[in-house]
Amino acid sequence: xxxxxxxxxxxxxxxxxxxxxxxxxxxxxxxxxxxxxxxxxxxxxxxxxxxxxxxxxxxxxxxxxxxxxxxxxxxxxxxxxxxxxxxxxxxxxxxxxxxxxxxxxxxxxxxxxxxxxxxxxxxxxxxxxxxxxxxxxxxxxxxxxxxxxxxxxxxxxxxxxxxxxxxxxxxxxxxxxxxxxxxxxxxxxxxxxxxxxxxxxxxxxxxxxxxxxxxxxxxxxxxxxxxxxxxxxxxxxxxxxxxxxxxxxxxxxxxxxxxxxxxxxxxxxxxxxxxxxxxxxxxxxxxxxxxxxxxxxxxxxxxxxxxxxxxxxxxxxxxxxxxxxxxxxxxxxxxxxxxxxxxxxxxxxxxxxxxxxxxxxxxxxxxxxxxxxxxxxxxxxxxxxxxxxxxxxxxxxxxxxxxxxxxxxxxxxxxxxxxxxxxxxxxxxxxxxxxxxxxxxxxxxxxxxxxxxxxxxxxxxxxxxxxxxxxxxxxxxxxxxxxxxxxxxxxxxxxxxxxxxxxxxxxxxxxxxxxxxxxxxxxxxxxxxxxx
Ligand code: G4P
Numbered sequence: 367x368x369x370x371x372x373x374x375x376x377x378x379x380x381x382x383x384x385x386x387x388x389x390x391x392x393x394x395x396x397x398x399x400x401x402x403x404x405x406x407x408x409x410x411x412x413x414x415x416x417x418x419x420x421x422x423x424x425x426x427x428x429x430x431x432x433x434x435x436x437x438x439x440x441x442x443x444x445x446x447x448x449x450x451x452x453x454x455x456x457x458x459x460x461x462x463x464x465x466x467x468x469x470x471x472x473x474x475x476x477x478x479x480x481x482x483x484x485x486x487x488x489x490x491x492x493x494x495x496x497x498x499x500x501x502x503x504x505x506x507x508x509x510x511x512x513x514x515x516x517x518x519x520x521x522x523x524x525x526x527x528x529x530x531x532x533x534x535x536x537x538x539x540x541x542x543x544x545x546x547x548x549x550x551x552x553x554x555x556x557x558x559x560x561x562x563x564x565x566x567x568x569x570x571x572x573x574x575x576x577x578x579x580x581x582x583x584x585x586x587x588x589x590x591x592x593x594x595x596x597x598x599x600x601x602x603x604x605x606x607x608x609x610x611x612x613x614x615x616x617x618x619x620x621x622x623x624x625x626x627x628x629x630x631x632x633x634x635x636x637x638x639x640x641x642x643x644x645x646x647x648x649x650x651x652x653x654x655x656x657x658x659x660x661x662x663x664x665x666x667x668x669x670x671x672x673x674x675x676x677x678x679x680x681x682x683x684x685x686x687x688x689x690x691x692x693x694x695x696x697x698x699x700x701x702x703x704x705x706x707x708x709x710x711x712x713x714x715x716x717x718x719x720x721x722x723x724x725x726x727x728x729x730x731x732x733x734x735x736x737x738x739x740x741x742x743x744x745x746x747x748x749x750x751x752x753x754x755x756x757x758x759x760x761x762x763x764x765x766x767x768x769x770x771x772x773x774x775x776x777x778x779x780x781x782x783x784x785x786x787x788x789x790x791x792x793x794x795x796x797x798x799x800x801x802x803x804x805x806x807x808x809x810x811x812x813x814x815x816x817x818x819x820x821x822x823x824x825x826x827x828x829x830x831x832x833x834x835x836x837x838x839x840x841x842x843x844x845x846x847x848x849x850x851x852x853x854x855x856x857x858x859x860x861x862x863x864x865x866x867x868x869x870x871x872x873x874x875x876x877x878x879x880x881x882x883x884x885x886x887x888x889x890x891x892x893x894x895x896x897x898x
Contacts, residue, residue: 371690371726372658376644378728380450380685382468384495385477386485390507393625394477395440395451401632402442402449439683439730441713447639450730454491462760462810463668465494466741466790469757470667470685470730473501473642480506480513480540480622484526492527495615502529502618503638506537510624513540516596520604520620530605530617534637535630537622538585538593545585547622547630548575548593550600551637555593557584558629612641645728648687650744652752657727660688662697663746664731665754666739669789671825680785681712682735684745687754691725700744700753708745709734741790761894762793762808765837765873766815769804771829782826783807783818787866792818795863795871806863806873807832808840837861837873839880841892846870849890856883 385391440451452471454464468474474495478488495502506519513519520531535547538555546557554574573580575597582590611617619641623630645657648665655663668683691711698705711733713720725731742756770779783805787794791814795806809815815832822828836859843849851862851870859875860883872892874880884890 374448374690375658375727377446378448378450378645378726379473379639379642380452380471380645380728380730381473381475381642382452382454382464382471383475383477384454384464384488384491386479386482386487386491389477389479389482389485389488390625391453391477394475394505394507394631395453397625397628397631398444398449398451398635399440399442400628401635402444439713439732441729444635445639448726448728449639450728452730460811460813461490461494462790464491465497465760466667466757468494468498468500470683471498471500472644472646472728473503475638476502476504476618477625478504478506478519478523480508480519481511483514483519483522489526492529499615501612501615501642503642504531504618504620505625505634506620506622507625509537509540509544509622510627510629511541513537516540516622517599523618523620529615530611531620532605532607532612532617533600534607534619534621535623535633536593536596536600537630539589543589544624544627544629545589546570547633548597549633550597555581555585556630556633558627609641613643645687648754650752650754655688655752655754657688661747661750662689662691662695663687663744663750663752663754664691665745666741666743667757669735669739669741671785671789680735680737681732682739682743683730683732686725686727686729686731688727690727691722691729691731693721693723696748697745698748698750699738700746700751701740702738702743704738705748709736737788740788759790759793760810761840762810763838764810764812764815765806765808765835767804767833767835768807768818769831769833771831775828778826779822779828779830782822782828784866786818786821793865795865795873797861797863806835835861835873836875839874839877840871841874841880841894842869842871844891844893845889849887854883854890855886 383391383395438453440453442449452467454467476488476492478484504523516537520533523529523531533550535549537547538545538557546555548555554572557571559569571584573584575581578590605617607619608617612619619637621630621634621637623634625631647654647656664684664686666682666684669680670683671680693711694707696705696707711722711731713722713731722731744753746752768783770776783794786792793808795808797806807818819830819832822830846869856872857879859879861873862870863873864870872883880892884892
């Protein structure tokens with residue numbers, strides 16, 4: 367492959383940002399864009415008080431609730447790198463979506479609020495990252511507010527998340543006294559000013575830490591003494607930086623800063639880009655596919671219908687895993703066994719769309735989907751026919767019976783729930799003897815019920831009623847051909863239903879009922895995962 371081609375791929379960095387809601391993920395993303403020159407003024411950060419909207423925040427429900435429901439993709443250039451950021455929903459109820467998004471990322475940035483440390487959602491999202499075994503970089507944000515003790519924060523990450531930490535920089539003070547950071551690699555102190563409350567890049571002054579005289583002049587005698595003491599302690603106590611351990615996800619480099627005031631953001635970005643990986647090889651059924659040595663291939667990790675009202679369509683998001691994509695070329699959709707041109711390939715940035723002519727491994731593209739793609743599908747060159755590893759579906763833990771209020775709108779109702787189910791946001795089931803006007807919906811997080819109701823009303827003009835069901839566990843019948851469902855004897859809390867492909871499955875209120883049902887029906891094999 368040509369040099370230019372390899373160069374283009376190697377300058378790509380594709381990562382996801384995760385955090386507990388409100389830790390500052392959106393603000394940090396916007397500051398990255400500010401440095402990349404993608405926006406002029408980082409004043410568009412969403413604010414519940416001011417009703418300004420973040421670039422990556424577009425669904426009404428997100429604005430109403432102040433959480434990110436769906437993930438969006440941002441691309442920008444910085445210092446010769448081409449960066450793709452995948453924003454993820456902060457709320458645990460959307461962790462399945464986060465998992466799918468992480469499948470498309472090569473590393474993750476974890477944002478932590480310095481006054482709170484590791485929070486409930488950080489813990490959950492971190493677990494999802496660990497499942498993906500990707501490098502994780504930590505940004506401890508909001509140092510301009512009263513923060514917890516720095517050593518304690520690191521300890522918290524190590525104990526709560528079970529990952530070793532290696533500070534890349536160290537904060538100089540916190541709250542009103544937060545002046546900047548000490549860069550451990552360069553051994554110099556960087557103090558910030560004039561960022562005009564974070565709306566400008568501002569100016570920074572750098573002084574080597576050995577230059578005590580100037581250091582004291584710059585940050586004050588007390589702060590300098592404190593910093594020198596802490597740095598000594600840190601050099602003696604913290605884990606050695608080891609890039610290999612970072613790449614394996616065993617060690618997280620940590621930076622401190624304030625996304626809001628823009629202190630320490632650029633230095634974090636620089637170190638991060640330096641340490642994180644170029645697009646990684648991916649596993650397929652024919653072996654590992656190398657991004658620079660293989661022609662075009664991609665997989666679908668997300669499907670989203672009706673992204674905005676002006677475009678009533680369905681977009682399949684794919685991550686390009688190898689080679690170069692050209693808008694005019696023919697590709698094979700492996701699962702559909704069809705050779706085609708991808709329709710209207712575009713780069714999607716929040717609610718803006720840009721038609722693409724070319725893209726490279728590492729990039730995320732959205733293509734118009736007439737209803738043929740499913741999550742996990744592979745695309746490759748027409749003469750090839752391999753498949754990337756699938757994306758597992760999470761077992762739903764909450765169930766509700768869904769009824770449409772106006773039975774005349776049956777068609778829209780069925781279309782709506784089917785489309786939303788294809789996106790992977792909900793899973794739908796049916797009782798054996800009812801029609802589609804009444805279905806059972808299973809979700810991983812309860813908020814997805816709200817999203818379903820909202821979307822059916824707003825996008826399909828269908829009003830529904832949800833009746834919560836007490837089930838919490840779901841099992842598919844692995845050996846369904848050997849089992850006579852009518853004779854299956856379960857517990858009183860068990861319900862027999864089928865998925866949309868007609869596969870039988872069982873819902874349980876208690877986990878012990880599963881064991882009891884297995885005992886009562888010799889030969890029955892149950893599985894937690896549905897097959898696509
Ligand atoms: P999220 O995407 O992780 O949910 O967080 P987001 O960036 O929306 O930030 C949540 C709140 O925290 C926002 O305040 C934001 O301004 C504030 N914030 C983010 N980074 C920092 C920081 O470094 N320091 C301080 N002090 N605050 C920070 P808000 O009140 O919800 O909105 P706004 O009215 O201030 O815009």
